[in-house]
Amino acid sequence: MNNNKLISLVAEVLKLPPANVTDTLAMGQVESWDSLKHMELVVAIETGYGLELTFDEIVAMKSVGDIRKVLAAHGKA
Amino acid sequence: MNLTGKKVLLTGGVRGLGRATVEKLVAKGATVCVFDIDTTGLTELAQQVPGVGAIQCDVSSADDVARAMGQYHEQYRCADVLVNNAGILSSAPLVRITPTGIETHDINLWNKTLAINLTSVFLMTSAVVSRMVTTRTRGVIVNISSVSAGGNAGQSAYSAAKAGVNALTATWAKELSLLGIRVIAIAPGFTETESTKQAVSEQVLKETISRVPLRRLGRAEEIAQAVVAAVENDFFNGKTWAVDGGLVI
Ligand SMILES: NC(=O)c1ccc[n+]([C@@H]2O[C@H](COP(=O)([O-])OP(=O)(O)OC[C@H]3O[C@@H](n4cnc5c(N)ncnc54)[C@H](O)[C@@H]3O)[C@@H](O)[C@H]2O)c1
Numbered sequence: 364m365n366n367n368k369l370i371s372l373v374a375e376v377l378k379l380p381p382a383n384v385t386d387t388l389a390m391g392q393v394e395s396w397d398s399l400k401h402m403e404l405v406v407a408i409e410t411g412y413g414l415e416l417t418f419d420e421i422v423a424m425k426s427v428g429d430i431r432k433v434l435a436a437h438g439k440a
Numbered sequence: 441m442n443l444t445g446k447k448v449l450l451t452g453g454v455r456g457l458g459r460a461t462v463e464k465l466v467a468k469g470a471t472v473c474v475f476d477i478d479t480t481g482l483t484e485l486a487q488q489v490p491g492v493g494a495i496q497c498d499v500s501s502a503d504d505v506a507r508a509m510g511q512y513h514e515q516y517r518c519a520d521v522l523v524n525n526a527g528i529l530s531s532a533p534l535v536r537i538t539p540t541g542i543e544t545h546d547i548n549l550w551n552k553t554l555a556i557n558l559t560s561v562f563l564m565t566s567a568v569v570s571r572m573v574t575t576r577t578r579g580v581i582v583n584i585s586s587v588s589a590g591g592n593a594g595q596s597a598y599s600a601a602k603a604g605v606n607a608l609t610a611t612w613a614k615e616l617s618l619l620g621i622r623v624i625a626i627a628p629g630f631t632e633t634e635s636t637k638q639a640v641s642e643q644v645l646k647e648t649i650s651r652v653p654l655r656r657l658g659r660a661e662e663i664a665q666a667v668v669a670a671v672e673n674d675f676f677n678g679k680t681w682a683v684d685g686g687l688v689i
Contacts, residue, residue, distance in 0.1 A: 418576060
């Protein structure tokens with residue numbers, strides 16, 4: 364359920380088909396995931412999961428798998 | 441944004457519009473710190489407006505901004521509001537016909553005007569916004585532009601610098617709004633300050649006033665009031681607000 368939520372959230376922000384969103388998908392790997400889009404992703408995650416990320420967490424979120432780890436630390440995975 | 445208890449960093453607050461803005465912000469309960477190049481003026485300001493922080497800084501110098509920002513962050517941690525106000529008025533046409541031929545706009549004056557009015561805004565904002573981002577502070581950047589940004593005959597460098605300030609305001613609003621950081625600008629028209637009186641002749645002032653629908657110069661406290669109102673209004677973003685008595689309509 365939560366897995367689907369994260370995938371659809373990332374797919375929507377990065378304008379990718381959900382099937383292309385895997386844990387290994389990383390920033391810079393697709394054209395749409397640049398530093399400006401990264402901030403959009405951060406805001407979508409904060410709004411979607413009702414949390415506030417620290418700067419270190421934002422920097423650590425380099426791939427979908429990394430985002431999942433950060434969410435787990437917040438008890439959201 | 442409610443300014444009570446908010447930390448405001450303002451450049452060029454010793455004199456003129458900056459000074460009037462410092463007083464308005466203090467009256468609103470903000471914790472204000474001023475960066476200015478005028479060391480004597482800073483000492484006087486700190487004595488005259490108790491509680492105001494004063495750090496000497498030439499905002500056109502990258503090294504000086506880095507040093508002063510280090511000092512500021514140590515003392516205040518992170519600004520909630522930055523007001524990029526420091527600036528100089530410079531007037532020179534592109535070319536001037538003289539009895540001996542043609543003179544072109546002095547390159548040193550061009551560089552100096554761009555450095556103090558535009559590069560300073562870039563230097564200060566990058567330093568403050570970096571800290572806002574790392575501390576997740578939802579703040580406001582206020583740039584003091586000018587109606588001259590629309591292009592004022594005899595003010596190539598000044599007009600270009602202020603047009604650049606307007607462009608940065610829009611660009612940064614697009615980049616930073618997602619992080620909760622608003623970027624706005626106030627563009628004063630001709631305002632009654634010492635620097636206006638020194639820089640503009642009586643004749644030109646008279647002629648300017650005749651073009652202002654309200655038939656007068658602005659007052660420093662009216663510009664300060666606009667800065668406060670623009671910061672307080674959370675839906676005002678990315679735009680330049682002309683406070684000019686209707687000069688540019
Ligand atoms: N007064 C006007 O009619 C008018 C109109 C439109 C826009 N503006 C803009 O408003 C701002 C303030 O103008 P003002 O009329 O109050 O000017 P001012 O000359 O009265 O005050 C400028 C302040 O900036 C400081 N300063 C100058 N160079 C600096 C530097 N390199 N580093 C740090 N501080 C520096 C000065 O010491 C002074 O305290 C400027 O950006 C100006 O372009 C003024």
